[in-house]
Amino acid sequence: MTFDCQACGACCYGPEAYVAVTTTDLCRMSPTVQGRYVRPTGDGRRYLKMVHGHCAALHARQGHFSCRMYAMRPQPCHEVEAGSRECLDARRRRGIDAE
Ligand code: SF4
Ligand code: SF4
Known part of the structure; x- marks a missing residue:
């Protein structure tokens, strides 16, 4: 199973307080x-x-x-890998067929 992030974007959708930004993230x-x-x-x-x-x-x-802001994105954005559970959950929430 392959995942094309540039045809997906699902993990970038969410509620207001979705991606926390730390002071370390801010430094980047x-x-x-x-x-x-x-x-x-x-x-x-x-x-x-x-x-x-x-x-x-x-x-x-x-x-x-x-x-x-790909090169400067915060840590949580680094942690979601294509094919991971977070990825599959995000795709499901967006109604994207992962098969
Ligand atoms: S949900 Fe998965 S496939 Fe889609 S952009 Fe995020 S990591 Fe890539
Ligand atoms: S900063 Fe993170 S959540 Fe925002 S578009 Fe970039 S990868 Fe997606």
């Missing part, structure tokens, strides 16, 4: 990327901004998906 991000894609909650926590149910950094066009 440029000020521009922080301003565009990171949402402080006011109580010291930060999350990736979500727009229309997906991460604001997700570029989705004509069935093609890419990350606008």
Whole structure:
């Protein structure tokens, strides 16, 4: 079974507090990327901004998906591997047939 992330993007869809951003993650991000894609909650926590149910950094066009901050993405984004349980759950939530 193969997974084409650029034809999927499912794991970049989620609720408001979906991807936590740590201070270590922030250190890898440029000020521009922080301003565009990171949402402080006011109580010291930060999350990736979500727009229309997906991460604001997700570029989705004509069935093609890419990350606008790929090299600077936070740790949770590194941890979801294609074919992993998180991946399969995300694909199921999006109604993508994994077979
Ligand atoms: S890791 Fe899985 S859910 Fe995420 S984009 Fe790739 S195939 Fe889709
Ligand atoms: S930072 Fe990139 S990989 Fe992570 S959720 Fe957003 S679009 Fe997806």
